[in-house]
Amino acid sequence: MKDKFNNSVGPLANQSNRTSKQALRAVIATLILMLGLQAATQVFALKFQYHPLLGIHVSYIYPPWAIIGWAWHWGDAYPSYFLAASHVGMVVTGVGLLLQMVVIMVVDNSAKASVYMYGSARWANLNDIRLAGLLSRPRKLTERLLGRKPLKCAGVFVGAWQDKRGQTHYLRHSGGEHVLCIAPTGSGKGVGLVIPTLLTWPHSTVITDLKGELWGATTGWRQQRANNKVLRFEPAAQDSVHWNPLDEIRLGTAFEVGDVQNLVNLMVDPDGRGLETHWQKTAHALLVGVMLHALYLAQKTGEKATLQHLDRMLSDPQKALSELWHEMRFNLHRQGSQHDLVSSAAMDMISRPIEEAGSVLSTAKSYLSLYRDPIVAENISQSDFRISDLMNHECPVSLYIVTQPTDKNRLRPLVRILINMIIRLSAQGLTISEGIPKASYKHRLLLMLDEFAALGKLDILQESLAFLRGYGIKCYLICQDITQLKSRENGYGPDESISSNCAVVNAFAPNRIETAEHLSKLTGQTTIVKEQITTSGHRASMLLGNVSRTTHEVQRPLLTPDECMRMQGPVKDDLGMIEIPGDMLVFMAGYPAIYGVQPLYFKDPALLARSRIPPANKSDYLTNRNKSRSSSRFDENQLPEKGIGASSQIDTGHEHSIHKGEKTHVRSSGR
Ligand SMILES: Nc1ncnc2c1ncn2[C@@H]1O[C@H](COP(=O)(O)OP(=O)(O)OP(=O)(O)O)[C@@H](O)[C@H]1O
Ligand SMILES: [Mg+2]
Numbered sequence: 001m002k003d004k005f006n007n008s009v010g011p012l013a014n015q016s017n018r019t020s021k022q023a024l025r026a027v028i029a030t031l032i033l034m035l036g037l038q039a040a041t042q043v044f045a046l047k048f049q050y051h052p053l054l055g056i057h058v059s060y061i062y063p064p065w066a067i068i069g070w071a072w073h074w075g076d077a078y079p080s081y082f083l084a085a086s087h088v089g090m091v092v093t094g095v096g097l098l099l100q101m102v103v104i105m106v107v108d109n110s111a112k113a114s115v116y117m118y119g120s121a122r123w124a125n126l127n128d129i130r131l132a133g134l135l136s137r138p139r140k141l142t143e144r145l146l147g148r149k150p151l152k153c154a155g156v157f158v159g160a161w162q163d164k165r166g167q168t169h170y171l172r173h174s175g176g177e178h179v180l181c182i183a184p185t186g187s188g189k190g191v192g193l194v195i196p197t198l199l200t201w202p203h204s205t206v207i208t209d210l211k212g213e214l215w216g217a218t219t220g221w222r223q224q225r226a227n228n229k230v231l232r233f234e235p236a237a238q239d240s241v242h243w244n245p246l247d248e249i250r251l252g253t254a255f256e257v258g259d260v261q262n263l264v265n266l267m268v269d270p271d272g273r274g275l276e277t278h279w280q281k282t283a284h285a286l287l288v289g290v291m292l293h294a295l296y297l298a299q300k301t302g303e304k305a306t307l308q309h310l311d312r313m314l315s316d317p318q319k320a321l322s323e324l325w326h327e328m329r330f331n332l333h334r335q336g337s338q339h340d341l342v343s344s345a346a347m348d349m350i351s352r353p354i355e356e357a358g359s360v361l362s363t364a365k366s367y368l369s370l371y372r373d374p375i376v377a378e379n380i381s382q383s384d385f386r387i388s389d390l391m392n393h394e395c396p397v398s399l400y401i402v403t404q405p406t407d408k409n410r411l412r413p414l415v416r417i418l419i420n421m422i423i424r425l426s427a428q429g430l431t432i433s434e435g436i437p438k439a440s441y442k443h444r445l446l447l448m449l450d451e452f453a454a455l456g457k458l459d460i461l462q463e464s465l466a467f468l469r470g471y472g473i474k475c476y477l478i479c480q481d482i483t484q485l486k487s488r489e490n491g492y493g494p495d496e497s498i499s500s501n502c503a504v505v506n507a508f509a510p511n512r513i514e515t516a517e518h519l520s521k522l523t524g525q526t527t528i529v530k531e532q533i534t535t536s537g538h539r540a541s542m543l544l545g546n547v548s549r550t551t552h553e554v555q556r557p558l559l560t561p562d563e564c565m566r567m568q569g570p571v572k573d574d575l576g577m578i579e580i581p582g583d584m585l586v587f588m589a590g591y592p593a594i595y596g597v598q599p600l601y602f603k604d605p606a607l608l609a610r611s612r613i614p615p616a617n618k619s620d621y622l623t624n625r626n627k628s629r630s631s632s633r634f635d636e637n638q639l640p641e642k643g644i645g646a647s648s649q650i651d652t653g654h655e656h657s658i659h660k661g662e663k664t665h666v667r668s669s670g671r
Pocket of ligand 1: 186192579
């Protein structure tokens with residue numbers, strides 16, 4: 001592709017072109033006039049044998065306008081000389097202007113192709129990527145003179161890009177906007193995007209770690225070097241950090257009903273499809289009443305209310321259910337007065353026919369069955385951290401939500417509850433200072449949600465994406481393909497607003513045509529100019545009768561779905577280890593698409609060294625267990641990197657070549 005781009009949009013596309021052409025023609029005409037003057041001047045000077053009185057010259061070449069001064073002084077004395085010189089000048093100017101006219105006529109009458117006629121999409125170049133803020137800009141001259149250090153681009157890894165010399169540059173995004181990654185399983189999302197990000201992001205983070213692999217590769221660095229508290233919430237494992245969702249309910253405040261309803265919503269709607277059946281709706285009302293009752297009772301007795309406790313209340317063999325409904329109906333929870341919601345939930349149950357009440361009860365209990373697992377029950381019996389700690393603890397906090405593939409579906413309701421509450425409770429506390437909204441938090445929070453579409457529809461995520469950045473929360477959402485996201489059954493439906501709220505979209509070679517079509521549309525339409533030569537006359541004759549050359553503009557996507565499907569994937573060896581990174585696409589809102597390459601943490605000595613720091617062997621605890629280290633705000637650039645040689649790429653600026661020339665396979669044009 002030519003290095004001359006049309007960045008104007010829509011009807012403006014050709015306007016700048018026309019004005020610049022007219023300006024060029026005016027300049028050429030002026031130059032021709034000057035040439036005529038120069039000719040007249042030189043002819044006159046020659047006639048007077050370059051007399052010293054004619055003034056300054058360089059090797060007998062006088063300034064073109066010198067003849068005007070000479071005519072002023074000696075015009076009356078030598079009129080014939082001036083006349084002869086002016087004739088020469090006029091001939092030169094006339095011929096020049098005539099030639100220009102002919103050229104203009106030929107150019108204007110020739111068929112010209114408009115390379116932007118049907119679209120002006122193109123691949124981003126270095127300048128575009130810098131403008132998009134994914135690569136740091138070079139220092140200005142003044143900054144160099146002032147001895148400023150080279151600027152570094154920090155933030156999450158969204159890809160890498162190879163320049164014309166084959167040097168690979170990391171693309172990192174630091175702003176508050178969210179990132180959506182679309183890449184199939186096994187394509188290197190973990191090794192290319194998630195692990196590099198977790199090995200460089202110094203602030204708080206919440207990670208869905210599906211196999212516990214991210215804990216192993218990144219907690220060493222995060223805990224020991226980035227001064228993070230690392231928490232492993234693995235509900236089905238014995239060494240998990242504890243977290244009781246009921247501890248997050250703001251009992252006794254105006255938010256208590258909202259908090260309880262929200263929590264129960266998530267319990268009775270484990271896939272996010274909404275409360276569809278009568279039984280779900282009635283079980284919801286019952287659980288809200290019982291949960292509030294349990295919370296107030298626990299407050300009185302000083303015990304902890306838990307979800308397992310709720311299940312026991314509804315299935316207690318020692319106590320008749322009528323007793324529970326009676327207790328709830330005549331509760332005096334609020335400083336001696338009844339809690340209406342609790343009473344009415346009990347009344348609903350009392351007034352139902354026995355069969356219906358039995359069905360409502362069994363539906364409600366079915367949503368609590370997960371918490372009968374003693375390990376899960378133990379892990380949610382108390383809280384070793386609070387959600388507010390994520391952004392406001394003295395140290396940044398890294399919360400790893402680990403679910404083994406075999407337990408993934410069973411634990412989904414609990415993971416949904418945790419993520420929902422993190423979003424709900426962290427996105428608050430905005431104050432307006434001097435007309436500018438300001439969120440009060442100590443640490444930014446990165447929500448790194450791998451396989452987030454598999455969690456089912458999380459309404460709160462979709463609804464709040466647009467404003468989360470104002471609260472210091474950045475989402476990095478990863479899904480396998482666009483159909484997973486747009487699924488009506490398990491995803492966010494065709495009208496989802498997740499993708500439109502993510503300013504950066506990155507993708508590896510897809511394996512579904514729907515995803516390829518979506519990515520192809522994102523790259524945009526471009527114009528291809530096709531030249532056609534038509535000949536007439538006998539082929540055997542010396543000269544063809546007629547040759548006509550026509551150009552056609554043709555529209556095509558910058559990357560067709562088919563080409564997208566055939567994008568180079570990572571090249572793996574016999575053991576499945578990646579040897580050569582694959583291609584990838586990065587879209588940044590407002591900038592041309594970037595045709596990039598995968599970054600790979602194990603190809604970078606600094607990242608590899610960070611990943612090899614032994615992982616934390618157990619969780620930190622923030623509330624009721626040992627509080628270990630004190631902390632200070634952390635700056636990635638001040639990190640002492642033990643064991644990393646001078647080739648450390650991360651601290652010395654991401655623009656260094658990381659694995660120069662390693663990618664040797666043939667690439668598509670336009671890179
Ligand atoms: N140190 C390494 N050197 C070379 N290849 C590696 C290394 N570590 C992992 N890989 C390879 O990277 C590939 C993809 O890894 P990764 O787990 O990042 O994929 P993924 O897209 O996250 O997949 P999934 O959806 O299963 O999580 C695997 O084939 C794996 O063998
Ligand atoms: Mg992975």
